[in-house]
Amino acid sequence: MPTETSAIETMANKEYKWGFVTDLESDTLPPGLNEDTVRAISALKNEPSFLTEWRLKAFRHWQTMTEPHWPNVKFAPIDYQAVSYYSAPKKKKTLASLDEVDPELLKTYEKLGVPLHEQKIFAGVAVDAVFDSVSVATTFKEKLAEMGIIFCSFSEAVQKHPELIKKYLGSVVPYSDNFFATLNSAVFSDGSFCYVPKGVQCPMELSTYFRINERNTGQFERTLIIADEGASVSYLEGCTAPMRDENQLHAAVVELVALGDARIKYSTVQNWYPGDKDGKGGIYNFVTKRGKCLGDNSRISWTQVETGSAITWKYPSVILQGDNSVGEFYSVALTNHRQQADTGTKMIHIGRNTRSTIVSKGISAGFGQNTYRGLVKILKHATGARNYTQCDSMLIGDKCGAHTFPYIEVRNTSARAEHEASTSKIGEDQLFYCKQRGISLEDAVNMIINGFCKEVFKELPMEFAVEAQKLLGVSLEGSVG
Amino acid sequence: MALLEVDNLSARVQGRDILKGINLTINPGEVHAIMGPNGSGKSTLASVLAGRDNYEVTGGSVQFNGKDILEMSPDERACEGLFLAFQYPVEIPGVSTSYFLKAAVNAIRKYRGEPELDAMDFLKLIKEKMKLLEMDQSFMNRSINEGFSGGEKKRNEIFQMTVLDPKLCILDETDSGLDIDALKIVSQGVNALRNPTRGILVVTHYQRLLNYIVPDFVHVLRDGRIIKSGDKSLALELEAKGYGWLENAA
Numbered sequence: 034m035p036t037e038t039s040a041i042e043t044m045a046n047k048e049y050k051w052g053f054v055t056d057l058e059s060d061t062l063p064p065g066l067n068e069d070t071v072r073a074i075s076a077l078k079n080e081p082s083f084l085t086e087w088r089l090k091a092f093r094h095w096q097t098m099t100e101p102h103w104p105n106v107k108f109a110p111i112d113y114q115a116v117s118y119y120s121a122p123k124k125k126k127t128l129a130s131l132d133e134v135d136p137e138l139l140k141t142y143e144k145l146g147v148p149l150h151e152q153k154i155f156a157g158v159a160v161d162a163v164f165d166s167v168s169v170a171t172t173f174k175e176k177l178a179e180m181g182i183i184f185c186s187f188s189e190a191v192q193k194h195p196e197l198i199k200k201y202l203g204s205v206v207p208y209s210d211n212f213f214a215t216l217n218s219a220v221f222s223d224g225s226f227c228y229v230p231k232g233v234q235c236p237m238e239l240s241t242y243f244r245i246n247e248r249n250t251g252q253f254e255r256t257l258i259i260a261d262e263g264a265s266v267s268y269l270e271g272c273t274a275p276m277r278d279e280n281q282l283h284a285a286v287v288e289l290v291a292l293g294d295a296r297i298k299y300s301t302v303q304n305w306y307p308g309d310k311d312g313k314g315g316i317y318n319f320v321t322k323r324g325k326c327l328g329d330n331s332r333i334s335w336t337q338v339e340t341g342s343a344i345t346w347k348y349p350s351v352i353l354q355g356d357n358s359v360g361e362f363y364s365v366a367l368t369n370h371r372q373q374a375d376t377g378t379k380m381i382h383i384g385r386n387t388r389s390t391i392v393s394k395g396i397s398a399g400f401g402q403n404t405y406r407g408l409v410k411i412l413k414h415a416t417g418a419r420n421y422t423q424c425d426s427m428l429i430g431d432k433c434g435a436h437t438f439p440y441i442e443v444r445n446t447s448a449r450a451e452h453e454a455s456t457s458k459i460g461e462d463q464l465f466y467c468k469q470r471g472i473s474l475e476d477a478v479n480m481i482i483n484g485f486c487k488e489v490f491k492e493l494p495m496e497f498a499v500e501a502q503k504l505l506g507v508s509l510e511g512s513v514g
Numbered sequence: 515m516a517l518l519e520v521d522n523l524s525a526r527v528q529g530r531d532i533l534k535g536i537n538l539t540i541n542p543g544e545v546h547a548i549m550g551p552n553g554s555g556k557s558t559l560a561s562v563l564a565g566r567d568n569y570e571v572t573g574g575s576v577q578f579n580g581k582d583i584l585e586m587s588p589d590e591r592a593c594e595g596l597f598l599a600f601q602y603p604v605e606i607p608g609v610s611t612s613y614f615l616k617a618a619v620n621a622i623r624k625y626r627g628e629p630e631l632d633a634m635d636f637l638k639l640i641k642e643k644m645k646l647l648e649m650d651q652s653f654m655n656r657s658i659n660e661g662f663s664g665g666e667k668k669r670n671e672i673f674q675m676t677v678l679d680p681k682l683c684i685l686d687e688t689d690s691g692l693d694i695d696a697l698k699i700v701s702q703g704v705n706a707l708r709n710p711t712r713g714i715l716v717v718t719h720y721q722r723l724l725n726y727i728v729p730d731f732v733h734v735l736r737d738g739r740i741i742k743s744g745d746k747s748l749a750l751e752l753e754a755k756g757y758g759w760l761e762n763a764a
């Protein structure tokens with residue numbers, strides 16, 4: 034009988050299930066980046082001049098910046114001139130309904146299990162699908178429109194609601210924010226836009242599925258969600274990408290704005306291609322996600338399940354500006370094989386009696402490296418502010434690593450920040466206990482891991498929670514046994 | 515045919531020989547007790563029978579129901595009907611007792627080619643057993659063994675055993691950490707499982723448990739060997755004279 038340790042060392046090569054490439058003709062800009070590229074993107078998208086100018090400002094700023102590197106994340110330098118900054122499936126005319134979408138494309142989504150069909154819509158999911166850079170189908174828009182909810186591609190919002198874009202774009206993540214966000218500001222291609230008007234509770238989960246298809250294209254989406262006073266919305270984001278040997282860059286920006294008494298819940302299940310077992314290929318996922326609780330009593334929650342990408346670098350954050358506002362971050366990050374994740378959150382307490390909760394679960398298997406990096410900053414006027422942070426790490430095998438870097442800055446004496454952390458190895462005792470009851474090794478690992486992540490999964494919408502559990506299982510297949 | 519046939523079994527843990535030639539036959543319907551001082555190898559025997567990793571079998575054989583189980587994985591042995599009530603039950607945070615037990619029940623059913631139980635059937639199955647072991651419904655929703663008292667953990671082991679309905683029950687020091695009331699409840703649960711087809715192997719340090727679960731045979735283990743076997747009176751004799759009494763027999 035193999036010993037537990039040697040069993041854990043036996044890493045099977047789990048094939049990436051979503052690694053197919055769709056055969057579509059596409060409009061792609063030649064690789065390279067200069068002011069002309071930025072102008073070309075803006076022109077291709079027929080953007081108003083304020084936006085072209087904003088992009089150019091970002092581009093000029095980006096040229097003064099240097100690519101960041103982090104002690105626990107290793108990657109080869111990225112050649113930004115070798116990337117193509119715009120790729121769109123060729124289409125004959127503007128699409129009026131789902132029936133006109135390229136069947137190849139629909140087949141792709143079907144393979145991905147994306148709920149694009151009407152039946153799914155009845156299940157309460159409105160989908161804005163992003164294929165490479167252009168949003169190809171937005172479903173169930175009309176029903177939402179009746180309630181005054183705008184849910185469309187970012188490009189469409191630029192055309193139809195430029196005043197909202199002008200007011201809120203960059204209001205949470207300024208164009209000068211960081212290297213990747215600045216690059217995104219210059220070259221972003223498309224993404225999702227959502228506006229929920231005053232007092233409206235969005236009746237369904239809104240969802241975007243992202244997919245990187247074209248070879249050598251970076252994907253730079255931009256998502257902007259605004260919940261006006263007393264409004265609420267729950268938004269789901271899911272990602273996959275085909276399997277390729279070269280690395281692909283994904284540098285997205287997500288901005289959330291919650292006005293007084295508004296609530297935004299943003300959930301992500303990310304399984305971009307992680308690279309093969311030796312670390313070849315895979316997505317570089319360098320994403321800036323930030324929400325602003327602008328009004329009093331507002332609430333923003335981030336829930337993420339990150340199982341994919343070769344490298345993940347993201348810190349969904351909340352700026353707690355309104356009094357009594359609440360920020361939450363629930364995260365599961367799994368790294369297997371050669372994957373690296375550096376993720377966490379920032380909670381910036383500005384208003385009085387602001388509260389934040391952070392629950393982070395890191396799982397490392399194979400040679401995976403998992404870092405939690407969090408900042409809780411309580412400013413001078415944030416009287417009565419509270420933070421609770423819990424970071425738990427689980428190791429599977431002995432070649433992986435978990436690292437925790439909690440930074441806490443408190444400038445108000447009445448504020449409280451609590452931090453708890455734990456690191457455990459998946460217990461041989463636990464595995465034997467399960468097996469002694471007849472449960473197979475693989476099921477036992479899944480059960481233990483899912484139990485470990487339970488506090489986070491319960492924050493996900495039901496459908497997503499089930500998907501997330503399956504995904505963890507698939508991502509860990511062969512890591513024990 | 516014997517239910518369990520252990521023949522000259524030797525085993526090593528971390529390079530140390532712990533079991534040094536164990537012979538033990540359990541026929542259907544029999545209750546056997548293994549007694550012995552701390553460190554004599556009782557838990558090791560239980561672990562080797564259940565197939566725990568890192569316990570290296572260096573000689574002998576074990577037939578269970580006519581099958582050689584030493585080649586089987588622990589989950590296969592469990593599915594074949596071998597159950598071990600742990601001396602130290604393990605906590606699994608975030609996994610509820612009912613979820614865990616349902617997974618176990620269905621894994622075993624699947625192995626036997628029986629259809630899986632749905633939530634309703636499962637609930638029916640456990641309700642009655644919960645009553646027998648005076649388990650509160652609230653246990654079902656709590657993470658398995660997490661925050662359970664010592665006694666609750668042991669009761670939970672016997673509860674699981676009752677639900678899984680094994681052919682051979684191995685109880686490792688189930689009495690330790692139990693007060694007299696809990697001891698009675700647990701014994702009642704075990705006695706309810708006594709039947710002409712099942713075998714029970716009770717591992718204990720003290721005679722006390724055997725007042726409630728009366729064995730057909732008692733074996734004394736010392737330094738990895740069974741040095742004496744007898745009927746239930748042997749347990750009483752041991753209790754009166756202490757393990758030192760058998761020193762010379764070794």
Ligand SMILES: Nc1ncnc2c1ncn2[C@@H]1O[C@H](COP(=O)(O)OP(=O)(O)O)[C@@H](O)[C@H]1O
Pocket residue numbers: 527528532550551552553554555556557558559
């Ligand atoms: N996992 C282990 N690693 C090292 N030594 C062990 C292990 N398990 C048991 N032993 C040793 O084997 C001997 C028998 O232990 P055990 O079977 O637990 O005895 P008992 O249950 O009779 O008290 C003891 O000396 C103990 O230290």
Ligand SMILES: [Mg+2]
Pocket residue numbers: 556557558601687
């Ligand atoms: Mg013992």
